[in-house]
Amino acid sequence: MTTLAWWQKGVIYQVYPRSFQDENGDGVGDLAGIAARLEYLATLGIDAIWLSPIYPSPMADFGYDISDYCAIDPVFGTLSDFDRLVERAHVLGLRVLVDFVPDHSSDQHPWFLDSRASRANAKRDWYLWRDPAPDGGPPNNWLSRMGGSAWEWDPSSGQCYYHSFLPQQPDLNWRNPEVCEAMDAVLRFWLDRGVDGFRVDVLWLLIKDALFRDNPTNPQFSPDEPGHHAQLQTHTEDQPEVHNIVRSMRRTLDSYGERVLIGEIYLPVPQLVRYYGSAGDGVNMPFNFQLITARWTASNIAQLITTYERALPVHAWPNWVLGNHDNPRVASRIGAAQARIAAMLLLTLRGTPTLYYGDEIGMADGKIQPELVRDPAELRQPGIGQGRDPERTPMQWDASGKAGFTRGKPWLPIGNAAAANVASQDGESWSILALYRRLLSLRRSEPALVAGSIGNVTAQGHVLTFERCLGSVRLFVALNMEDRPGAITSPAGRVVLSTREGRDGHRIAGELILDSDEGIVVACD
Template sequence: MSELAWWQRGVIYQVYPRSFQDSNGDGIGDLSGISARLEYVAALGVDAVWISPIYPSPMADFGYDVADYCNIDPMFGTLDGFKQLMGHAHRLGLKVLLDFVPNHSSNRHPWFEESRSSRDNPKRDWYLWRDPSPDGGPPNNWLSRMGGSAWEWDEVTGQYYYHAFLREQPDLNWRNPQVRRAMDQVLRFWLDLGVDGFRVDVLWLLIKDAQFRDNPPNPGYLPGEPDHHRLLQTYTEDQPDVHELVRSMRATLDEYGERVLIGEIYLTVPQLVKYYGVNGEGAHMPFNFQLLSARWNAENIARMIRDYDVALPEYAWPNWVLGNHDNPRVASRVGAAQARVAAVLLLTLRGTPTLYYGDEIGMTDGYIASDQIQDPAELRQPGICQGRDPERTPMQWDGSLPNAGFTEGKPWLPIATATSVREQDGDMASMLSLYRRLLSLRRGSAALVRGTIENVVAEGDVLTYERRYGNQCLFIALNMGADAATVQSHAGMVLLSTVTTRIGDAFVQGANLLAASEAVIVIVDSPS
């Protein structure tokens, strides 16, 4: 498997730094805390740590409002501390990925402060400024993803500036060559330090319509959805010119050897695969988020797997994501029993998996009382239920009260549930042990890392498929229902099951019984 790149062989583990481990008692996770837990991450069996934003920021959107792209926020540590963390990770065999947030900066970034200082400032065109409409209102009908108009009036210069998110997050003008050069230097700064790649925030939003045309109304909008869903995002996302930017970023990374460019892209599969580039010169992996909102039944997941595999260009490497910092946790979406099935699914599908911290112990969404809400998405649109605090609660390391080993101070968000790493460690029936077995099996299996995926079939509540490479065939069966079910299989042996007592058992040619919410991986005796 050596000819595959590390990011094709490996598994990525996302750390939300505010919530992973606090080392100084202020209730907020930091770089020293992450570094102290890297042995745990390496022992889990993953290959890379992706760290959500740690740049200097006023924290209007918890780091996604960047005030300095080439430094570390004191809340998290120092640049030297980051270098030490990266060195520690590399010694443990872990790659380090950073979030790159190029669509918008903080309104307190020096670039924006210069831009808004006067209409003739050299950096004026680094952001999107427009005159009012004839009635004095915003230039067009574009809406913020955080609610309300995406245009903010600036009294000083008498124009509006565009912000796809908070008003504290003005969008950069990526049609300006100076912006492109400045952002390229940001990438090179971190690459020169030894960073192994980037996850690019909202990659599909970087370019907007040059004519600033109104977005058309969305005929499918339903009351209660986020405000910006009232319009189709025809002129504010997935513009044709964005692919030139992706190619440029990829070219920069290619100068540094085996680095990886991952794009955050919430689009349909036909749109998504275009971000690989015409000949594979785009993003290495446009994130495939289908599992985050999938209807959890065998037929739907089977169709999803087949359609994605067919849609991928020959040169494209697939990937799957089960959880992240913007979506409810998998154990809350599908329940504790099916979260185990989902783990087997994620780590046996073709392509690179991404895990979200805490999913390996079955963490659920935390309860956030109204007076504990931190997320601006929820504070600006109460009742829309798009708040992201529940999936960002602190990692639960042990059973100690009140903070589960995360901090000696008051945590920035409340601890979610009683489960913890310490309680599950050594318990062969625990979620943590399941993940460790899965990751170990995957690492040693050419069929799982580089094999084809074939015969994807749904029968009732059972999803089955095969992973094949050379003369090895693995048969995966997932019971996505609450009742026992039979499955037709070749003869073989159970390598792994969510029912631990079945590991090592024989599977017979023909009908085999699966328990409710059971998932199995069977090595087939004589694959045909």
């Protein structure tokens, strides 16, 4: 344990700042609100908070369109508020990670305003500009991840600029050394303010094909998918040169001591693990999103755990993510009962866990009426389920009308706070909040759950089982992934934690029947 970095031993908790706690009553969460809730997070038992973007932004994509990388948007507060938040978090033993969004800026960023001013501007090559096709159409067939062409015509200069997402989010040209230097300065600005690391947004998209070749057609495309899935992203993602950029970022962070670099990368496992770097000089952790997208069966989860573990380079540290701001919440994906099983799975697997705010109380997706939709992904592509508003609704602190989140009108509707909130679960010994606290406490006290190996991963019928071992300590985990009893064969030992009341402390051996949706952790003899 003493040889592990803090981020290997710790648990990361994602805060979506707009939705966590509003302190000034304007209906939008802010830094002062997050600071006011830090003690809750410390007592929950997590080790680091990761903040989604808090930078100045026109909010075309709610902060992922940045107009100043080295400041705080007034809706969230000030740099002084940020400094106080970091200082208070560190006093409480919590680390602070921030989002780094290097793929694109806002079209209102001074860099882009200069770039589009004229073809002769010194910053013209900071972004991706191309002449239109001979027929006046886009330069090639590349598609935006927000719908439509990825090229926007600029009549003032007679060229098109590329945007992976909204037209208000022009992509930076990472083949330009000046862009690399400017972004390195951004990293250093926040490192100098005491941040403990970064989550890098859409890291696998930073470099595009130098020849701007068309993407091939995807023969398996379905019309109910996002439009850009109509193509294989051969020339717009995961280009070989991106790894040079990653290595440079890593060198910068390493020069500041024990910091962590995490990459948002939605790729199949064989490609994903390359981002660790051939010599461990890539990102510390490329986010592993398999639990978000997996078919929720014991056999499938066992297979993906085994495949992932086998694919990891020898120097790599694994990680698992249960939810985030871009995907439906776990309680909505698999149901409230299985959300408890998912919690036990996340916090007993080998590797660093990342959980999403509200998952610890079983928050479900909010219901967003069509006239209240805010997410541009849904507004530009209605009807195909791309909207991310439901998983971004305000944190449910209590059962009141505004859920203890704000005194004003919340920026998104409050979800079902009566069904899931911190205040009502706080005193319940078998609430999902209590389960998270017990699991996080067990993880802190049991080195085998952090530094131990994982083995014997199997499906016993519809029950997932595996072992975590360190020295002479062996823990057996069994997770019933269906709403019916499940029979398993268990090693002899004592149940140290169960999702069901009355099982803790019992000695078991051999044949055992788990209740529906029950999970146990057993300390083996």
